[in-house]
Amino acid sequence: MTLLFFDDPGADDVLLFGGKAASLAKLGSAARIPPGFSISVDSYSSWVDDGSDQMPPDVSAEIKEAYKVLERTSAVIDVPVAVRSSAVDEDGIGESFAGLHDTFLNVIGADPVIEAVIKCWRSLSNQHAIDYRVANGLEVESARMGVVVQQLVFADVSAVAFSANPISGNREEVVINASFGLGEAVVGGLVTPDTIVIKRSDLSRQSLTIGAKESMTVRTENGTDEKPVPRIMRGMPALSEDQATEIAELVVKLEKHNGWPVDIECAIHGSQLYLLQCRPITTLSQ
Amino acid sequence: MTDSQTAEHPEPRPIPAPDNFPIEWDNPEDSHLPLNQDRQHAPTPLTPLSGWLAQHHWAPGSSVGFAALDQPLMMHIRRINTYYYLAVTPSVPMEQMAEAGKKAEAGLKAALPVFADRWDNEWLPEIRSCHDRWNAFDLPAASDSELLEHLTWTLDTFERFWDIHFEVMIPALVGPSMLLDLYSDLIEDAGPMDAYKLTQGFDNTSLRAGEDLWKLSQTAADSDGVKSILASTPTGDVMSALEKSEDGKKLIAGINSYAQAWGFRSDTVIEIGDPSWVEDPSIVIDTVKAYLRDGSEDPRKNWNEIVAERERIVSETREKISGYPEPVKQQFNGMLHAGQQGHRIQEDHSWWIDQQANHQVRKVFLEFGNRLASAGVISERDDVFMLTGDEIIESAKSGFTGDFKSAASERRAEMEKWAEIPAAPHIGTDYGPPPDNPVSRALGRFFGWGPPRDSDGPSDLISGTPGSSGKVTGTARVIIKLSDAGRLNKGDILVTATTSPPWTPLFATAGGIVTDTGGALSHCAIVAREYGIPATVGAAGATFAIKDGDRIEVDGDAGTVRIL
Numbered sequence: 001m002t003l004l005f006f007d008d009p010g011a012d013d014v015l016l017f018g019g020k021a022a023s024l025a026k027l028g029s030a031a032r033i034p035p036g037f038s039i040s041v042d043s044y045s046s047w048v049d050d051g052s053d054q055m056p057p058d059v060s061a062e063i064k065e066a067y068k069v070l071e072r073t074s075a076v077i078d079v080p081v082a083v084r085s086s087a088v089d090e091d092g093i094g095e096s097f098a099g100l101h102d103t104f105l106n107v108i109g110a111d112p113v114i115e116a117v118i119k120c121w122r123s124l125s126n127q128h129a130i131d132y133r134v135a136n137g138l139e140v141e142s143a144r145m146g147v148v149v150q151q152l153v154f155a156d157v158s159a160v161a162f163s164a165n166p167i168s169g170n171r172e173e174v175v176i177n178a179s180f181g182l183g184e185a186v187v188g189g190l191v192t193p194d195t196i197v198i199k200r201s202d203l204s205r206q207s208l209t210i211g212a213k214e215s216m217t218v219r220t221e222n223g224t225d226e227k228p229v230p231r232i233m234r235g236m237p238a239l240s241e242d243q244a245t246e247i248a249e250l251v252v253k254l255e256k257h258n259g260w261p262v263d264i265e266c267a268i269h270g271s272q273l274y275l276l277q278c279r280p281i282t283t284l285s286q
Numbered sequence: 287m288t289d290s291q292t293a294e295h296p297e298p299r300p301i302p303a304p305d306n307f308p309i310e311w312d313n314p315e316d317s318h319l320p321l322n323q324d325r326q327h328a329p330t331p332l333t334p335l336s337g338w339l340a341q342h343h344w345a346p347g348s349s350v351g352f353a354a355l356d357q358p359l360m361m362h363i364r365r366i367n368t369y370y371y372l373a374v375t376p377s378v379p380m381e382q383m384a385e386a387g388k389k390a391e392a393g394l395k396a397a398l399p400v401f402a403d404r405w406d407n408e409w410l411p412e413i414r415s416c417h418d419r420w421n422a423f424d425l426p427a428a429s430d431s432e433l434l435e436h437l438t439w440t441l442d443t444f445e446r447f448w449d450i451h452f453e454v455m456i457p458a459l460v461g462p463s464m465l466l467d468l469y470s471d472l473i474e475d476a477g478p479m480d481a482y483k484l485t486q487g488f489d490n491t492s493l494r495a496g497e498d499l500w501k502l503s504q505t506a507a508d509s510d511g512v513k514s515i516l517a518s519t520p521t522g523d524v525m526s527a528l529e530k531s532e533d534g535k536k537l538i539a540g541i542n543s544y545a546q547a548w549g550f551r552s553d554t555v556i557e558i559g560d561p562s563w564v565e566d567p568s569i570v571i572d573t574v575k576a577y578l579r580d581g582s583e584d585p586r587k588n589w590n591e592i593v594a595e596r597e598r599i600v601s602e603t604r605e606k607i608s609g610y611p612e613p614v615k616q617q618f619n620g621m622l623h624a625g626q627q628g629h630r631i632q633e634d635h636s637w638w639i640d641q642q643a644n645h646q647v648r649k650v651f652l653e654f655g656n657r658l659a660s661a662g663v664i665s666e667r668d669d670v671f672m673l674t675g676d677e678i679i680e681s682a683k684s685g686f687t688g689d690f691k692s693a694a695s696e697r698r699a700e701m702e703k704w705a706e707i708p709a710a711p712h713i714g715t716d717y718g719p720p721p722d723n724p725v726s727r728a729l730g731r732f733f734g735w736g737p738p739r740d741s742d743g744p745s746d747l748i749s750g751t752p753g754s755s756g757k758v759t760g761t762a763r764v765i766i767k768l769s770d771a772g773r774l775n776k777g778d779i780l781v782t783a784t785t786s787p788p789w790t791p792l793f794a795t796a797g798g799i800v801t802d803t804g805g806a807l808s809h810c811a812i813v814a815r816e817y818g819i820p821a822t823v824g825a826a827g828a829t830f831a832i833k834d835g836d837r838i839e840v841d842g843d844a845g846t847v848r849i850l
Contacts, residue, residue: 180613218610230617
C-alpha cells in the first residue's frame with residue numbers, strides 16, 4: 001500500500017505509516033486537524049530497493065492523485081502543504097524525535113511534494129538521527145520511514161501546550177507556550193514565547209508571562225523564513241484569553257482520550273483552532 | 287541600588303545657565319523643571335501676555351488632555367528671559383510609574399483606532415461652535431462687565447481647546463511614529479524616507495490654504511495692469527493702488543475673501559502679539575507678488591504622483607508581508623490608518639486650535655487694549671500684549687485704572703534686549719533621557735529631539751533630520767519672520783528657525799527647506815513632502831551658520847545641508 005488519507009481505516013497503523021502519521025489519524029476523531037495523507041513505509045522500502053534517486057513511478061503517480069484529492073477536500077487550488085517525516089520508531093511513548101528528521105513547509109504542487117518526500121526519506125539516515133537512535137538503543141539498520149503530507153495551516157499564532165506542567169511535573173497545571181506565526185519558531189525554540197499557566201480543574205488562568213517573541217516564521221513564495229517580530233508587537237500577548245482557554249480544554253480532552261498526559265502543537269488561523277500534533281509528555285516523571 | 291537602576295534614573299542634575307543667559311526664577315521651584323526651549327513654536331522672544339496665556343491656560347488644558355488618555359504626564363510652560371520654554375514631567379511618583387505606564391499603554395491603544403473619528407464627529411463640531419460664538423460676539427458693543435465675562439469664557443474655552451488638542455494630538459503623533467517603527471521592522475531594506483510615503487497625499491487645511499492663495503495669484507495674473515501694480519508697488523501701498531482699477535478691485539475682493547477664509551493666523555502659534563492676516567494682509571500680498579514674479583507653479587501639480595506613489599508603496603508593503611501572520615497585517619492596517627489620519631489631523635488641528643484660537647483670544651485682548659489705552663493705563667492698544675492677563679483683568683475690574691505705561695515700554699525693551707542673545711536650549715534640571723516609550727518617541731520625532739549630533743564633521747556640512755526626500759541646490763534665504771518672506775524668490779532655499787503651518791504657502795516658491803528645529807513628523811516636514819520639495823529639518827544652528835545669499839545644497843534623504 002502506497003498511501004492512505006488520515007480518515008481512511010487503517011491509517012493509524014504505526015508500523016505501516018510511522019508514529020506521527022498514526023497519531024494524526026487517531027486525532028481526527030478528537031479534534032479538528034488539517035486534512036492530509038500518509039505515505040507508507042512500503043513506499044519508502046520500494047524506493048530503497050530501487051536504489052535510484054528517483055521515486056518509483058507507481059508511488060509518484062499515487063501521490064500526484066492524492067494531492068489532487070487534497071486540493072478538492074481543502075477547496076484550495078495549489079494547496080500549500082507541510083511534508084513531514086514519520087519514522088516508525090519515533091513519537092512512540094517514551095521517545096521523542098522532535099525535530100530530528102526533515103520537515104518541509106509551504107510546499108506547493110505535486111512535483112515539489114514528491115521532491116520533499118524523497119528528502120524526508122533521505123533524512124532517516126542523517127547523522128543526528130543515527131546518533132539519537134544509537135544513544136537511545138534503537139535499531140539503526142532496520143529503521144523505516146513514513147511521510148505525512150498535510151495541508152499547511154497559515155497560523156496566525158502557534159502554540160505548544162502540555163496537559164501537565166512538564167517542568168515541575170504538576171499534574172494540576174496546563175502550560176501553554178505561544179508566539180506569532182507558523183509553529184517552527186515556537187517548536188524549534190527559536191523564540192522566547194509567551195507562557196500561560198492554566199488551572200486544570202476550572203480552567204482559570206494562573207499566570208501569563210509575556211515572552212520576548214524575537215522572531216516569527218512567515219510564509220514565502222515557496223517555503224518559510226524567519227523574520228523579526230515587530231517591536232510594537234513583542235509586548236502583546238499572542239493568544240487571547242478565550243483562545244488560551246480553548247487550547248487548555250483541548251489538551252485536557254486529549255489526555256482523557258489517550259489516557260496519558262499530552263504535549264500538543266496547535267495553530268490558530270482566523271477563529272479556528274487546529275491540532276497539528278499530539279504526543280505523550282516524555283519528560284514527566286511517573 | 288544596582289547599576290542598572292542608576293542608569294535608568296540618574297541623579298537629577300541642575301543645568302548651569304550660560305553666562306550671557308543668567309536666570310532669576312520667579313518661583314524657585316521652577317528650577318526643578320526640565321525646561322527645553324521650544325524654538326519650533328516660538329523661536330523669538332514672547333510677549334508677556336502670550337507667556338501668561340501659555341503658562342496659565344495652555345499648559346493646564348494640555349495636562350487635562352494627557353490625563354484623558356491616561357498618560358501620566360504634565361505640561362509646564364514658562365517664559366524665561368522672554369523666551370518660551372516647555373517641560374513635560376511625570377504626573378505620578380516614580381514608584382507608581384510602572385503601573386501608570388501600563389494604563390498609559392492601554393489608553394493609547396484604545397485611542398489609536400478612534401481619534402480621527404472623534405476629531406471629525408465630536409471635537410471639530412465643538413470647536414466650530416465655539417468659533418461661531420467668538421465670531422458672533424460684538425466686542426466694541428460689549429459693556430466692561432460683559433467683556434470681562436466674555437474673557438472668562440474665552441480663557442475657559444481656550445483651555446478646553448488645549449485639552450482637545452492633546453487628546454487628539456497624542457494619538458495623531460504616536461500613530462505615524464508607530465507606523466515608522468513597524469515599517470522599519472517589517473521592511474529590512476527600507477530607504478530612510480520610504481515609510482513617510484505611506485502617509486503622504488491626504489488633503490489637509492495647510493494644503494488648501496496654500497492652494498487657495500496660489501489660485502488668488504492666478505486671478506491677478508490675468509490682468510497686466512494688476513500685475514504691474516504688484517510688481518512695482520511696495521506691499522503697504524498695494525491695496526490703495528489696486529483701488530484705482532476694476533481689475534484691481536476684483537483682486538482686493540479676492541484678497542479680502544482669502545483673508546476671511548484663511549486669515550485667522552499669524553507667524554507662529556504661541557505669540558498672540560503678531561497681527562493676523564485678516565488684520566494685515568501684507569503676507570498674503572507678498573506671497574501673491576512672489577508667485578507672480580517668478581511664474582510659480584500650481585502647488586498641486588505633483589499631487590496625483592504623490593498620491594500614486596503612496597498607493598504604490600502601500601501595495602508593495604502589503605505584498606511584502608502577504609505571508610506574515612494575520613495579527614501583523616492587522617497591525618499594519620491599523621497603524622497605516624492611524625498614521626494617515628494623524629498627518630491630516632496634525633495640520634487640521636493646528637488650523638482649528640493653534641491658529642484660530644490664538645486669533646480669537648488676540649481679538650478679545652485687543653478690545654481690552656483699546657479700553658486700556660483710552661483710559662490712559664497704557665499708551666497704545668498693542669501695549670496690552672506687554673501686560674499679563676492678571677494685570678489686565680485686575681485693571682478692568684477696577685474700571686480700567688492703574689498705570690502700565692512705563693512697565694510696557696520696559697518690557698518691550700527687555701524683549702528687544704533678549705532678541706540679540708540666543709536662548710539656552712535646556713535650563714532647570716536634567717533628569718537624563720526620557721523613558722523609551724511610544725509617546726516619547728513620537729514627541730521626539732515631532733520636536734526633533736535626539737542624541738547630540740556629531741560636531742566633528744566638516745564645518746560646511748550641517749546635519750539635521752531627513753524631512754522630505756530629494757536633493758536641491760539654491761540660494762539660501764535666511765528668514766526668521768514671515769513678514770520678511772517677500773525676499774524669497776522661486777527656487778531659493780528657505781532657511782528658517784521653524785515653519786508652522788502659516789508658512790507653508792511659501793513652499794510653492796521655495797526650492798527646498800532647512801529648519802533649525804523640528805523632526806520628521808513636524809508640520810514643516812509633513813507639508814514639504816506634500817509639496818514634493820526636499821527638506822532637512824532640525825538642523826540645529828542652521829540659521830546662524832548659513833548666511834543669507836550662500837549657495838547651499840539640501841539633501842533631504844540624508845538630512846544634511848552643505849554650504850558650497
